[in-house]
Amino acid sequence: MSLSTLTKPWEAMSYGFLDGSAKRELRRKMLKSVAVPGCQMPYASREVPMARGWGTGGLQVSLTLVNPQTRVKVIDQGADDSVNAASIRRFIARVAGTPTTMDTLEADLIQSRHRIPEEILREDQILVLQVPNPEPLRPVQPNMSIARQMHADADYGRMWLQLYEQIVRSGRVMQGASYPSLVHGRHVMTPSPIPRWDVPKLHMAKHLTILSAGREKRIFAVPPYTRVEPLVFSDVPYKVEEHGHLTCTRSGTTGFFMNEIPRDDGTSSFEVSDSEWGVKTIRARDGDGESRGETWYKNGEMPQ
Amino acid sequence: MTLALDAPRIVETRPLLEVHGVSKSYKSIRAVRNVSAHAYQGEVLGIVGESGSGKSTLLRMMNLEEIPETGSYTLDLPDVSGNLFELDRFARRMLCATKIGIVYQNPHLGLLMKHSSSGNVAERLLVAGERSFATLRQAATEALDASEFPLDRLDAPPIELSGGMQQRVQLAKAIALEPALLLLDEPTTGLDVSVQALVLDTLKRLQQDRQITMVIVSHDLGVIRTLADRVMVMRRGEVVETGLADQIFQDPQHPYTQQLVHAKL
The missing domain is CATH 3.40.50.300 (P-loop containing nucleotide triphosphate hydrolases)
Structure with missing residues (x-):
């Protein structure tokens, strides 16, 4: 018996880029974060061939969860074809041999930055969100060790201070993205910089959401069928962006989250932010078959 | 008589x-x-x-x-x-928030310097569990008025205020819940x-x-x-x-x- 029969042949890297111990750690931390919804779990964020802050947290989670059968979809600001989304998708496919897709309904694993797709996700799908700043208390408590204690005590009074200030200064809640939300009635989390439009989609959702911050080394999760309630004053109701009446200039779809595109004459046109939804709408319009699934928002309104 | x-x-x-x-x-x-x-x-x-x-x-x-x-x-x-x-910690925090008010020599200890003055006072009520914006606003204004704080500077952050004004904000914060x-x-x-x-x-x-x-x-x-x-x-x-x-x-x-x-x- 020689040493070569006991060892595996040389490979450029482990399956899915991360080594076994890194994946094991991430899996354990994911289980932990699912067990305590919304609670931030520290983990040892590994180096991936991408700069911190470009979705390394989400990428590590995706690399840990994939197997050769997992269909992967990557979204950047709603679009599948932006540079960042395309390179992450290609990277995952290259190191893990996974099939990729742009169709939300076909995907098993969706890694996303800043958006949740407009079509309702199912129980068998996992949404991975990239998080730049996981600590909702940072604006009101710069000392992170005290912030951790506040999480432990569920001492969230100060979170409303932020909203109070915004209403005082601007007459309404200005928090546009990463709207602080109470998960399972216990932990306040920042749901990554998704717009207010997307926060109600997390409430009692069928799918598992994992949020991971690579630079800040924190992971947290919203398990399926978990309450996610945005923090509000009792006399100031939660409002999503007023996009319900806007129509996409390219696909003609109405009632979804739009990107505003300024025009030369000072007005602006709108384009649906979830690019795949736009593509599907165009396909349906051109008679190439209906592939659109059921959406969270109906006629620009989120049914209660 | x-x-x-x-x-x-x-x-x-x-x-x-x-x-x-x-x-x-x-x-x-x-x-x-x-x-x-x-x-x-x-x-x-x-x-x-x-x-x-x-x-x-x-x-x-x-x-x-x-x-x-x-x-x-x-x-x-x-x-x-x-x-x-x-x-225990929880009971202590609740007691301090609702029954005891304190004004420190150094306003930095008692105030959030970059938040508005009225927000500083409202924080006290928020910690005690008040969640209505109108109530918070009114209580903060009343407390600041009682400590003779000029109401036209209601929403100025304490860092922009003079020392005497900062002490008044602290005082308003301390008396907001009528300790x-x-x-x-x-x-x-x-x-x-x-x-x-x-x-x-x-x-x-x-x-x-x-x-x-x-x-x-x-x-x-x-x-x-x-x-x-x-x-x-x-x-x-x-x-x-x-x-x-x-x-x-x-x-x-x-x-x-x-x-x-x-x-x-």
């Missing part, structure tokens, strides 16, 4: 605040040794002493920021009972004399209007003389003399108190 007067009765109320036999050391330094103090409802207790005499430590213990090695602390309030030093006990740690030190007089004026008026029990710590005898009903003189962690304010200032008994009173310019 005859005036019917009741015969004078012996008052048999329990003090609102009672601290008994507290001691606190920091490593080898014994900051407070076996100190007892009490204050009745609506009374102002002044604590004087030189720097390092343990007066601020005593006040911090009354605010439950520090827990002494020995001693007990009771507040005679409807839903408060037992030795408060034995409360039973107000602790003042050198509230006017560092302010110039005219502003100091204005802040003292506010304090005095508040005390008369609301009958709040106050404990005021200062090394400035003038401040104590203006506000306090009863005075406690501390030195090296111990109480050397207690008595009514006039008594202490007119007829000091302990040599250290005599020195202190006479040293006043």
